Amino acid sequence: MSNTMRAYKEIYHEIHSINNLFLAFNNAKKGKTKRRYVKRFKKNLGDNLNKLRSELLTQSYTPNKLRIFVLRDPKTRKISKSAFRDRVINHALCNIIAPILEKSFVYDSHANQVGKGTLKAIERFDYFKRKVSKNNTGECYVLKADVKHYFDEINHEILIGVIRRKINDKRTIWLIRQILDVNVGGTNGKGMPLGNLTSQFFANVYLNELDQYIKHSLKAKYYIRYVDDFVILHNDKRLLEKWKMNIQEFLKEKLLLELHPSKTHILRLNSGINFLGFRIFYHYKLLRKSNIKNFERRINHYKILFNEGMINREKIIESLEGWLNYANHANTYKYQKHVIRYFNNAFPLRGERINNKKKYWNFINKVRVSELQFSVQKILYYHNKGLRAHEIALIQGIKESTVWSHYSNLIEHKQISVWELLPRDKIIKILNKVYSRKDKLKDIKGRVNDSRITYDEIACVMASVKSKRKKKNKSPVTCG
Secondary structure (H helix, E strand, O other): OOHHHHHHHOOHHHHOOHHHHHHHHHHHHOOOOOOHHHHHHHHOHHHHHHHHHHHHHOOOOOOOOOEEEEEEOOOEEEEEEOOHHHHHHHHHHHHHHHHHHHHHOOOOEOOOOOOOOHHHHHHHHHHHHHHHOOOOOOOOEEEEEEEOOHHHHOEHHHHHHHHHOOOOOHHHHHHHHHHHHOOOOOOOOEOOOOOOHHHHHHHHHHHHHHHHHHHHHOOOOOEEEEOOEEEEEEOOHHHHHHHHHHHHHHHHHHHOOOEOOOOOEEEEHHHOEEEOOEEEOOOOEEEOHHHHHHHHHHHHHHHHHHHOOOOOHHHHHHHHHHHHHHHOOOOOHHHHHHHHHHHHHHOOOOOOOOOOHHHHHHHHHHHHHHOOOHHHHHHHHHHHOOOOHHHHHHHHOOOHHHHHHHHHHHHHOOOOOHHHOOOHHHHHHHHOOOOOOOOOHHHHHHHHOOOOOOHHHHHHHHHHHHHHHOOOOOOOOOOO
């Protein structure tokens, strides 16, 4: 037997080691250091960790009953909350078993893993759609699927069987059973609570069986899964129909699960695919309306708190900046401009002290860039595809002079470089005749005295000059 296999059979001592428990405590308290239950646990940290270690050693550990509360954001969900001591144990367990079990995960399993996440999954979707459609020139179909009542239907014995293939340590399996059995609402050895670290991890372990089947048995190349939500992209609709039946059969026989009948469809990409908060098309992405409504609901709540003096502008900026980073992955330039205008009106500066100046100015700079109009961004999109001004004008149904005015805007905001737009000799000739950034175009045109050089080209060079000589403001401003 190899050293690796022996390690997998004898890992319980690593779980209850004091070093691992201390690491687990640090992981469990992240983002919650000011909570009273964390302070209480930390006050007698050594005693508390030693007590947990003793319970693990004697196998007398029993998790506390979970606290259940309901979230309606936007759909109603029951979320379970463990006692802090149990969260430490959950982290201690995952610290040791996760590296072992995650080795077998497919690359495009994107939930609850370092370096993955929803935005990474969306990036992969964009990459796959270009592959399948041959750079958005051919047909692309998507099998969009969801597992019905996934967390409620996970079978504990099947899950244990999957884990045993890699970890055959009796005491580790005992601890896993203790954590699974505390599930409130789970019946007949089924179900896991939403909200727990171990639930998120075990959910990935359980559906890794499906991942392996799809990748190695069905040999689907363009497959992405995030928890119980997954997509397969292909240019053959009939093959996707066949795979859908195969997957349904596999889930039913091997994992005692089934696809959600009303959330599983085969769709054409040009009709838009709802995936992880975005509606994805060939050439662009939109945010789902439900996500926008949730965000607006949160901002309106902040407005009430702000007017009551219960929250400051800097705190709201932190939240808004995170949302703008998320929204920036979709084509939301026009909407972001609207949000920023609303923000400046709803949350005016009141002379309060700005504690984190770097973060504040990063936000202000993003505000300025986001003021670019949506139509300008469409010109940027076509420019990046290699189209010329007259071709863009034809596609957009606008005048060529309008395209050039958008070029100037993009150059001034440093979205494109004038050097990639115009010939080098023309740029140098124009620059030699620019005496001041306040020069009028007609004066420069007269100095250049070259019929080949147009007013539009001069405007673009001037935009480049302005972009380089722009000075940063040194005092807080509002941009709307």
